Amino acid sequence: MQRNGSGATALDEPNETGKRLSSDERRRQILIAAMAVFGTRGYEGATTDEVARAAGVSQPYVVRLFGTKENLFLATIDEALTRLLAAFRAALAADDDADRDPGITEGKAAGKRIGQAYVDLIEVRGLHQTLAHAYLLGSNPVIGAAARRGFASVWRFFREEMGLDADEARAFMAEGMLISTMIGLRIVDDYGSDPQITELFRSCFPTELPHVLDVLPRGTERW
Amino acid sequence: MQRNGSGATALDEPNETGKRLSSDERRRQILIAAMAVFGTRGYEGATTDEVARAAGVSQPYVVRLFGTKENLFLATIDEALTRLLAAFRAALAADDDADRDPGITEGKAAGKRIGQAYVDLIEVRGLHQTLAHAYLLGSNPVIGAAARRGFASVWRFFREEMGLDADEARAFMAEGMLISTMIGLRIVDDYGSDPQITELFRSCFPTELPHVLDVLPRGTERW
DNA sequence: GTCTATACTGAGATAGAC
DNA sequence: GTCTATCTCAGTATAGAC
Secondary structure (H helix, E strand, O other): OOOOOHHHHHHHOOOOOOOOOOHHHHHHHHHHHHHHHHHHHHHHHOOHHHHHHHHOOOHHHHHHHHOOHHHHHHHHHHHHHHHHHHHHHHHHHOOOHHHOOOOOOHHHHHHHHHHHHHHHHHHOOOHHHHHHHHHOOOOOHHHHHHHHHHHHHHHHHHHHHOOOOHHHHHHHHHHHHHHHHHHHHOHHHHOOOOHHHHHHHHHHOOOOHHHHHHHOOOOOOOO | OOOOOHHHHHHHOOOOOOOOOOHHHHHHHHHHHHHHHHHHHHHHHOOHHHHHHHHOOOHHHHHHHHOOHHHHHHHHHHHHHHHHHHHHHHHHHOOOHHHOOOOOOHHHHHHHHHHHHHHHHHHOOOHHHHHHHHHOOOOOHHHHHHHHHHHHHHHHHHHHHOOOOHHHHHHHHHHHHHHHHHHHHOHHHHOOOOHHHHHHHHHHOOOOHHHHHHHOOOOOOOO
16 A cells, blocks of 8 residues: 555645646545545534635535535545555555465465555545445435445455455454444554553554554544 | 333334423433434434434423533443443343253353344444444544443453453454444345345344344434 | 523535636 | 635524423
8 A cells, every 4th residue: 555645635735825726636635635524523523614624625615516515425435435445456466475475375365465455544534434434324315325335345345356255255344344443433542541452452453553553543633 | 132122112102292201211211312313313413303302302401401412422322332231241141051052162152142132232223323423433532532431341341251362352343343334334225136235234144134134224214 | 390482603505706 | 716705504502481
C-alpha cells in the first residue's frame, strides 16, 4: 500500500488559493474529505458543511456537485469500496515469492498480504469507518441496498478471486469487521493505559504494530 | 434467551391508555424503545421524538427523564451492555452437560452456548446495532469513552470469566462483530435472491438458521 | 408523572451573481 | 467552476399547566 499516496492531498492542502479545478478533480478531493468526515461522524452526524470545509470549498458547492447529501454518501461508499478492492487485488497479484518463507504456501502468503493491505488502508482516513457506518444502515432503502451490494462484492472477492472457501472467507470478513470496529472505537486511545486493553489491541493488529500505532487517528482529533 | 420476555412490551403495547407509571418503569420502556430506534438510525439519525412515540410518551418527557439525547444514548448503551453480559453469564453458568455430546469438552460447549446467546439477543430489537453504532463513535469525547469501556468489559468477560486466551477471545469478538454487521446490514433481505449472499448468510449463522430467519428485522420495517 | 405549546438552532437545499 | 445570501424545516430543549 502506498504510504504517501496522492489520495490524501485534499485534507493536507485545502484549497485556500481559490484555484479553479476540473470538476472531476474537485469531486475526487471532496470524496476524500467525505470519507474522513462520514467516517468520524456517520451519515447523519456528518454535515455537508464539514465536508466542504475539509475539502476547501463552499457548502453549496458540495451540494451542487453531488445533488444531495445522500448522493454524496453513496458516492463516498463507492469510492471506499473501489479503493478497498483495488488494494486487495494489488495485494493478491503481488506474488513476490522471492523473499517468501519457504514453509508458507502462496495461499497463506496472499492471505497475509491482503490482511496487511486492509490494515494499511487506515491511512485513507475514514475509509474503514465509512464502510462500517454504511453497513449499519441496512434499513435505509437506498443506502442499505448499496451497502449490501458492496458487502457482497467483498465476499465475492474472497470467494472467487482469492479462491477461499466459505469458512475461510467468513473468518477473513470477521477479522476485518473487528479491525474496523477497533479503528472506529479509537481503542488506541487506551493503549498502554490498561494491560487488558493493550492486550486486546495487540491481539487485533498482530502485524506491523508500530506502524499502526503511528497512523491511527486518536482522541479528540477530528479524524 | 426468552422469546417472549418482558423486555419488548414497550414496542408491542405503546402507552395509549394514558396510564401513569413509576418513572423507573417508564425509563425501562423508553430504553427498550431507544435501543430499537438508535439501532436503526444511529445516534445522530435517531430523534428523541421517534423514541418517544415508540415508547408511547411525549417527546419532551423523554428529554425530561434523561436530560439530553446524549444522556439517553449513554443510558441505552448501558442497558444493551448489561443485557449482553447478563445473557453471556447465564449461558456460561447453564452447564447442562446432561444432553451434551460426549465428544465435546465443557469449554467448547460453553462457547457454543454463549455464541447462541449472542445470536438470540437479536430479539431485543436494536441491541446489537446500538452497540455497533456506539463503537463507531470513538472520536466523540463522551460517547467514545463509554463505548471503549463497554467494549473492554466484553473482552474482560471472555478473558477472565470465560477463561479464553487472547487469541480465542479475539476470534469470538471477531465473529460477534461480523454477526452484528450482518444484522445491521439486513443482509437477510437478500437471502435466497442470490446464491452467493445466501451462502454468506448461512456461513455466518450456522446455528438455528430458521429461528434467525424468523426474528431478524428486515426491509422497510422500521426496526 | 406527563402533557401542550413554543423558542431556538443547525443544517440541507435553492437562487442567483461572478 | 465557484461563491454569498438566504429559505425552510426538522429536531432538541425549555416553560409551564394539569
